[in-house]
Amino acid sequence: MQSYTVREWDKLTYGNGDGQIPEHFADRLATLALRSSFAGRGGSGVLEHGRHALRARGVVGILAAKDCSLEILPKIDVAPGESINRQNAAIRKRLIHMLAVALDLKVDLGTMTELAWQRETLLEILIRIFCDKLTEAVRKGMPRRYVEVEDDLSALRGRLNVARQFTHHAVNPSRLACRFDVLSDDTPLNQIMKAAVGHLSRISRSSANQRGLRELAFVYTDIAEIPPPTLRWGEVVIDRTNRPWHELLGMARLFLLNRYQTTTGGAGQGTALLFEMNTLFEEYIGRLISRSLMGTDLTVSLQGGRLFCLTTEANERGLFQTKPDILMRRAGVVTHVIDTKWKRISSRIDDPKQGVSQGDVYQMMAYAQLYSASRLTLLYPHHPGLGDQEAIHARHRITGHDTIVETASIDVSDGHDVLNRIRRLLLVEGPAEKATKQGATPDQL
Template identity: 55%
Template sequence: MTHYVLREWERLPIGDGAGEIVPSHASSLAAAAQQSTFARRDGGGVLDYGRQYLRARGVVGIVAGEGCSLEILPKIDALETDSALRERLVHMLDVAFDLKIDLGGTSRAQWQSETLLDVLIRAFCEKLANALRKGMPRAYSTLEDDLPALRGGLNVTRQFTRHAVNPSRLACRFDEFLPDIALNQIMKATVLHLSHHARSFAVQQDLRELVFLYAEISDVPVAMLPWDRVRLDRTNDRWQGLLALARLFLEQKFQSTTVGAGQGAALLFNMAALFENYIGRLTRRACAGTALDVRLQGGRKYCLTDQATGRQLFQTKPDIIIQRNGVVTHIIDTKWKQIEAQIDDPKRGVSQADVYQMMAYAQLYRAPRLTLLYPQPNAQSARDGVHAAFDMGEHAVLEIASVALDRSATEICSQLSRLVEGEKSSTSLALAYPMPR
């Protein structure tokens, strides 16, 4: 299988030369991308497919077609190599989806040679194998059987209807501690599903061994998996990350598609949504143990109310709302695009629509401090945090800030903590601009 690597918004020329993608592969990948949930009605959304090039849009991940695959990596200027971008993307997915995977043992060679899908499948296999070493989850199930000796309780109705003339058999109802439960059925379905998509021979071998371990578990179609019957508690909480990975592979994120005469697959993520979720979870982590309460995609207030019908219109969902004692003190909205230098653009690349959005938040939530948060532009940008601040009327300030994504989660949490520390100075504004009753 031929593998191609592309970064967000970059173009891959179509042709037969070096550094180009052959036309049949371009067509197959475009067809697979068109069947993704990220594709618009016109077929775009993931890839722009022209006569001379294939261009990635604001979606990252893996698209596989007949005999080929395309890996789309995020555009983070501070990270130059594909392996570094792949490692950062996996880290962001880990935090955003609460996967709880440990990739500390992954070598530089593996980050360079394996695709995003390879890395995630290998992580799933290692995590699942480690969990199974501690024992496969089991639960009591009520069974019924006709036995020569009494076991459990007697099903009186069944006994006197079916075995009225043959008392040598007893209709028994009993509980048995069995592994064929919802959690194990989901894990087996995930292993079987991934066995069709793994490229690495070593990972394929790991998947075959896992299939053997789940031989006694029922085969359940992906569409009928009993997600709602899974119960996690203190005795089996080590399976939480595995369940999140299984959802990643089996639900909307990972799609098997039909591409002409062959099969395709897509494991794709909207980078703007991923950045928002990643920053939101790290902000919550940075504020843990403080008097600040962090709400993600909360608020949900409406901009307009119809005077005639009372119907509310245009609901808002700020990315991050920070409260102190129930009072909104700060709203952060993430933007997955580059901030401009002041010398190039005094508006710093902020769109008019973004400003109007923040003005609406200031009015609806009475927030004295609002921040548009961007990824740090490049490795040479020495300063993260607030780049500029603007008055938005008498009681609100709009900040333009950035966060450096080439650093560890701990360092990014420190950046966000420093950004949020401005709450102390804005508390007096929050009190002067009280929440509406």
């Protein structure tokens, strides 16, 4: 299978040279992308199928069609001066780190060699991590639980099923209709793991992964095979007896469900594992902020506002509900509203507005009115064009109000000390407070 890699918002031109893709492969991948829920009405939400090139948009992940696959990586500035392969390897690490935080997984990125990060696609790396973790878990013992069984026996076991006894065995008292509990490993959790192994076996192209998946399939031979749409996710109970399986359940959701990604397949047309970067960035930052502020007097809620912009006079019905990405409260009072935006802003030297859209400003003004927060932040990914370090880049006062709206950036290419970096960004005294002490005021919106 031919594999190709492109970064978010970049182009992959048609042709047979290095860094190009044959047009018939591009057609297959674009057709598969159209089936994604991220494609949108215009059909170009994942890939723009141009006359001369494919152009990636704000969705990352893997598209795998017949005889070819396309890996779309996020536009993260890493390893300047390194080769493209090393840069792509570093981006894969950062993307998997973001997924691990967003999905509350513990993933040891050091278990894979640097060569594997460069050679394997994002999908194969995720499959390998899952295989390694599941293999380790089943070696320690497959989780089991008591399930109720009904059977007709010659001696009483458990409880007598009176209704069945006097209807089916009224003339044959030598058989007893029994109900009893047995310790079984054919549980919803193990059925989910078997479904994940089967699904990944059909889409993996790595010989090492296929070998690991075959070994796992043998382990799950006696577990009932349940189609993914009918898996009983709601019946899975994670407690102290099976706590290590929490992460594996999260990874199974990643492969089998539609939370951050869409998976498609069937009829030999291919498979897609895609993530919308706006949603992933929002969840990633929200969880990091929640962790960084633990132990303070601030509480954090993700999309927890949901106040309405308008109320009808007739029946007091709310219209135009708001969903701020992150709300910070002190003693129950909202003090800070944060909205994440996965887009590149420019420096104030290049553009006083920094490329911030007017719609985003109006949205923040609505939040200021509804939530009465004194501080609102538009938080973007950092890039070298904004300077050497992440920071609060601009602070403005809403005209006629004391509310501050600021633009800030966080560097997702650097995972070092990230919780303390976020804490400093949110809790340190900002330029507005310093300027106020000196008799100056922030810019007005």
